[in-house]
Amino acid sequence: MAGFLLRRLVNYVVLALVATFLAFTLASATFDPIGVLQQRNPPPPAASIEAKKRDLHLDQPIPQRFVTWMGGVVKGDFGRTVADRPITDELGRRIGVSLRLFLLGITIGILFGVLLGVVSAIRQYKFSDYFATLFSFILLSMPVLVLGPLLKLGAQGLNDAIGTNVLIFVGETTPGFQGNWFEQLGDRLQHLILPTLAIALGQIAFYSRYQRSSMLDVLGSDFLRTAQAKGLTRRKALFKHGLRTALIPMATLFAFGFGLLVVGGTFTEKIFTWYGMGDWLVVGIGSQDANITATVTLFVAVCVLFSGWLADVLYAALDPRIRVN
């Protein structure tokens, strides 16, 4: 099993490198950071444009630029932005903001998605099943860029009804908020609820559909009948034998779901004005900055691949056939 996981890990590292290289190359080939400088009025002297070009390594071929950049990344230096500020300074804070959102979103999404799927499958064609189906159909047709503003609208209604701002939908903390640790946490929670919902609802819908159909497959299987025949209660049979088997195909979906989550996170951050990695990508493309873009891509690739690798671990843990091979 260790060999299997190690081989997958190597495969993933190669994929992440290729993805980052592609993003860096595409970005370097399309972006024109000098163009902004040249359009200034009065036009800057040719010498300073040349100097800027040298600073940004634009005089070098793109593969060489990538090697230079990657060499820095290995040492923990992600290069400088077009405005000549070190990327590493901002990186940690932005990763923290995004990861908080992703981890909460995916945890809530998987937990409730699996739960909803299992309940729908066990109570197939009952009212709760129809309700869950309708709920996930609507949510799957509703991108985050619609869901986010709708949640804001709902929160505003709720705040008006209660009379105080319970749910806050701008930023991740109140600027200049004073208070002890406990109050700080409360303030962050108030900011956190809506963006997390915006991400998690879609994930719940996504996972519950697949969990429902994989659970339905298992419900009709012989081994579940046998488990009950040998004396297990239905509940025990369902959760010890049924759910475990029904979770196996879900493990492979995990990586897929995470990709969706990362893209959805970009919208969430924009809509709720969080300054995370998704927001940085938009800023990076806006300022035609290849280094920022490549850094965000590397982050996305590492996230997706880590979740893919985690899926492999889960897969191996759930499915004995993998461990034996």
Next chain:
Amino acid sequence: MTVILNEGDAAGTTGAASGSPVDAAPEPDKAMTRGRLVLIRFMRNKLALVGLVVIVGMYLMAFVGPLLSKWTYDTQDYSAFLEPPYSEHIFGTDKIGTDMFVLTMRGLQKSLIIGLLVALISTTIAAIVGAAAGYFLGAADKALMWVVDLLLVLPSFLIIAILSPWFRGKSWFLLVVMLAAFQWMITARIVRGMTLTLKEREFVKAAKFMGQPARKIIAKHIVPNMASLLIIDATINVGSAVLAETGLSFFGFGVQSPDVSLGTLIGLNAESATTFPWLFLFPAGFLVVFVLAVNWVGDGLRDALDPTSTRVRRKEKKDTKEKAA
């Protein structure tokens, strides 16, 4: 009636591609062709029917609606700025006095055209590449599988966003090409899996031994036998293309002004969702209802055209998983 349908189901699943009338039909004057069977099965699904009506209605409304209105997208009503919906402007007006109904319809036009074109192009590419990869195997096949893996790590959203400065100010058709260029891979993988089984069938072998060249076998025997899958896929792809387009346009990476799409409208007005909700709710509502309708029609088509499709898909997934392990 149910008897006939069951007979038809059985004929369909055993792969009677001849489209011959079912012999056991009790009413010999009403021949049950495959087309009729599919139609009846589709009509039975009420949600799919509703979806179809909604989709056709939306295409009509998008193109005919603006002609019936007395406003156009480039005239402003100077007596109505930021007015909520009322008799004169049924969707309200924006801050320069443009009628929101006409503007939303204009956005809907562009989004629907982009959705349709992307779906057609990407499904065509998927059919050709997937069938060729499955038929010839070898290096092209390896490359295809690898590209699909890579896309999982490097979401197409990211790639198109990075390339967006390059097609800024150019025709929106470039966006269609870009979206199509990144949407075919997953379908191609499913097509490849089906080709692997199809090419072992007798009629394909017969054609091969009679000396038919490979490209004719693919065009005349393999692709037509996957028509059901391709039709379903093209339908679903319309929805995902519209979602991808709106996502990109939301950030200004997709459709560029002076063109308007649902995505640019939502992006422009998402901030106003809590203050002037009608600016946001109408474009967002059209988007969600359209995607929902497409998903319902897709599901209905799947049930009608291909009762065994879920099994095929699951098998394909299992195949790829075994390969991954």
